[in-house]
Amino acid sequence: MQLTSVVAAALLARHAAAQNMLRFACSQLVVDRVDPIVNPGMQYTPHLHQIVGGNSFNITMDPDNHDLTASTCTSCSFKEDKSNYWTAVMFFQHKNGSYKRVPQVGNGGPQGQLVNKGGLDVYYIPSGKVTAFKKGFRMIAGSAANTDPKKVSASNICHRCWKSTDDNQFTGGAPCTGSDTVDIPADTSCKMIRQTLIFPTCWDGKNLDSPDHQSHVAYSSGSGATGGGNCPATHPVKLPQIMYEVMWNISTFLDKSTWAAKPFVYSMNIGGAAAHGDYVFGWEGDTLQKAMDNRCNLNNDCTAAGIHKQQPDVYNACTKKQQAPETVDGWLQALPMGEMARRA
Numbered sequence: 001m002q003l004t005s006v007v008a009a010a011l012l013a014r015h016a017a018a019q020n021m022l023r024f025a026c027s028q029l030v031v032d033r034v035d036p037i038v039n040p041g042m043q044y045t046p047h048l049h050q051i052v053g054g055n056s057f058n059i060t061m062d063p064d065n066h067d068l069t070a071s072t073c074t075s076c077s078f079k080e081d082k083s084n085y086w087t088a089v090m091f092f093q094h095k096n097g098s099y100k101r102v103p104q105v106g107n108g109g110p111q112g113q114l115v116n117k118g119g120l121d122v123y124y125i126p127s128g129k130v131t132a133f134k135k136g137f138r139m140i141a142g143s144a145a146n147t148d149p150k151k152v153s154a155s156n157i158c159h160r161c162w163k164s165t166d167d168n169q170f171t172g173g174a175p176c177t178g179s180d181t182v183d184i185p186a187d188t189s190c191k192m193i194r195q196t197l198i199f200p201t202c203w204d205g206k207n208l209d210s211p212d213h214q215s216h217v218a219y220s221s222g223s224g225a226t227g228g229g230n231c232p233a234t235h236p237v238k239l240p241q242i243m244y245e246v247m248w249n250i251s252t253f254l255d256k257s258t259w260a261a262k263p264f265v266y267s268m269n270i271g272g273a274a275a276h277g278d279y280v281f282g283w284e285g286d287t288l289q290k291a292m293d294n295r296c297n298l299n300n301d302c303t304a305a306g307i308h309k310q311q312p313d314v315y316n317a318c319t320k321k322q323q324a325p326e327t328v329d330g331w332l333q334a335l336p337m338g339e340m341a342r343r344a
Contacts (some may be wrong), residue, residue: 004034005150008119008340009074010041010087014089017041017123019125019227020126020295020296020297021123021125021126021227021298022078022122022124022291022296022297022298023111023114023121023122023298023299024076024077024078024081024114024121024122024298024299024309025077025106025114025119025121025299025312025315026052026075026077026085026114026116026117026118026120026121026122026214026315027051027052027074027075027076027117027118027119027125027315027316027318028051028052028104028116028117028118028119029052029054029057029084029119029319029320030050030051030057030319030321030322030323030324031049031050031051031054031101031318031319031322031328032048032049032051032233032322033045033046033047033049033120033322033324033326033336034049034050034058034059034322034323034324035086035167035245035262035278036057036058036059036060036061036280036304037061037138037209037213037278037280038140038142038144038213039280040059040060040061040062040200041059041185042059042259043059043324044133044324044326044338044340045157045324046144046268046337046338047088047089047144047267047268047335047336047337048087048088048089048102048267048328048335048336049086049087049265049267049278050086050087050089050118050119050120050268051084051085051086051320052075052084052119052120052122053071053073053074053075053076053081053082053083053084053085053280053282053319054068054069054070054074054082054083054084054087054282055071055072055073055074055075055275055318055319056068056071056072056082056206056315056318057071058323059082059309059324061072061084061143061280063136063138063208063209064136067135067343068083068084068105068155068280068281068282069082069283069284069285070082071173071181071282071320072165073314073315073316073317073319074310074315074318075119075300075315075316075319075338076122076315077113077114077277077309077310077312078286078308078309078310079307079308079309080283080285080287080306081138081281081282081283081288081307082282082283082284082310082316083281083282083283084262084278084279084280084282085120085122085219085244085277085278085279085280086274086277087120087195087197087244087246087275087276087277087278087305088185088237088266088267088268088274088275089101089102089266089267089328090110090146090193090195090246090248090264090265090266090267091193091265091266091267091335092250092253092264093259093262093263093264093265094119094258094259094260094331095258095259095260095261097186097260097277097333097334098224098274098331098332098333099331099332099334099335099344100154100329100331100343101328101329101331102248102249102250102253102264102333103165103248103249104116104118104119104246104248104249105119105165105247105249106121106122106167106247107167107191107194107245107247108166108167108169108170108265109168109169109170111298112298112299113167113168114299115312115316116247117312117316118122119239120244120245120246121244121246121247122242122243122244123151123225123241123242123243123244124240124241124242124288124291124292125225125226125227125228125240125241125243126227126240126292127201127222127226127228127238127241127262127294128149128202128227129228129238130227130238130240130292131203131237131238131239131289132239132283132286132288132289132292133240133281133283133288134208134281136208136209136226136281137208137209137218137281138208138209138212138278138279138280138281139199139209139213139214139216139275139278139279139292140169140212140213140214140215140276140277140278140279141156141157141197141199141200141214141277141279142197142274142275142276143269143274143276144270144274144276145268145270145274146273147270147271147272147274148271148273148274149181149183149271149272150183150271151201151300152182153219154176154180154182154222155176155198155224156176156198156224157176157182157196157198157275157276158175158176158180158181158182158195158196158217158272159180159182159184159185159193159194159195159196159272160172160175160179160180160185160193160194160196161179161181161187161189161190161193162190162191162192162193162194162298163190163191164170164190164191164192164194164246164247165192165251167192168204171194174225175196175198175224175225175243175245176196176198176224176225178194179292181272182226182272182273182275183263183271183272183273184265184266184271184272185264185309186259186262186263188254188256189233190250191249191254192247192248192249192250192251192253193246193247193248193250194246194247194248195244195246195247195248195275195302196245196247196274197243197244197276197277198224198225198241198242198243198297199217199241199242199243199277200214200217200218200219200220200235200239200315200330201217201219201222201227201228201231201238201239201240201241202217202218202219202220202228202231202232202235202237202239203217203219203235203237203238203239204215204216204217204234204235204236205235205236205237213278216234216235217235218231218234218235220232220238223285225241225243226241227240227241227297228289230242232314234337235266238290240292242279243332244277248264250264258324265335267335267336269337271336278326287305287307288305290304290305290306290307291307292304293305293342311329325340326340326341327340327341327342327343328341330343330344331343331344332344
């Protein structure tokens with residue numbers, strides 16, 4: 001039985017390596033307490049986010065007036081992708097009550113290593129004919145307020161224990177399979193934690209957003225990072241499947257004598273059940289549609305779609321000043337929630 005599981009995992013990994021999809025690096029644009037989807041116009045939102053993508057990102061981002069393609073640079077490797085992607089931030093909680101932000105690294109795997117300066121990796125996975133997102137489209141995966149792991153689909157939001165600091169040493173099978181968990185692993189054998197967030201692949205075909213930022217989209221009949229299955233009649237339009245992967249390097253926090261009861265939490269002071277991601281579409285023109293139609297693959301130039309891979313020194317240099325200025329690095333007295341963060 002154990003051998004069968006190993007073989008199955010290897011086959012899943014091989015399938016992922018062979019599947020045509022965009023897979024690219026996005027370095028950190030900024031770590032900031034703003035959220036133009038959930039809290040538009042608010043400075044010092046309830047929790048901290050790490051944001052990547054186009055540098056026109058701002059507190060408001062009014063979908064009627066804001067044009068992401070006006071960004072002068074993007075922290076993602078494809079020059080034509082001015083979208084914004086963001087997630088909550090993972091912190092280590094010391095038993096003395098102080099917190100420190102967990103750093104991120106790039107992600108390897110069977111498709112090859114990606115170079116990140118912080119940030120995350122983004123996938124666009126097609127399954128058959130898909131319709132690219134429209135200008136102004138936005139959505140959320142997961143819930144920042146959820147505390148119950150049973151309310152999370154483990155095939156869409158999960159964490160993996162990575163027992164090496166070598167991100168290119170692939171661990172396990174396809175995302176959100178095997179021993180992956182909704183909860184954040186708390187195990188000294190884990191040197192890194194890979195967070196996976198998979199977004200819905202079905203759209204109602206009408207609304208670019210919805211009051212809860214989720215009702216206009218739906219998950220398909222498929223499971224995991226497969227590009228999605230059949231869409232329900234209520235949401236008949238098949239979208240490219242977006243997936244985020246974040247590699248949290250916890251290797252400097254493995255002295256268990258320093259651990260709080262929950263040593264690793266997200267910036268809402270909640271565990272993996274509250275993991276979530278936000279997305280605002282901003283590809284130039286019809287480049288994403290062409291990339292999907294022409295089966296553009298991985299982190300490569302694709303002349304058929306007119307998309308161009310930037311070198312790491314170019315996208316790493318695309319950054320933005322905090323719009324809610326505060327200290328987010330080093331040891332903090334408390335999580336950045338409510339009042340401005342202060343050093344411990």
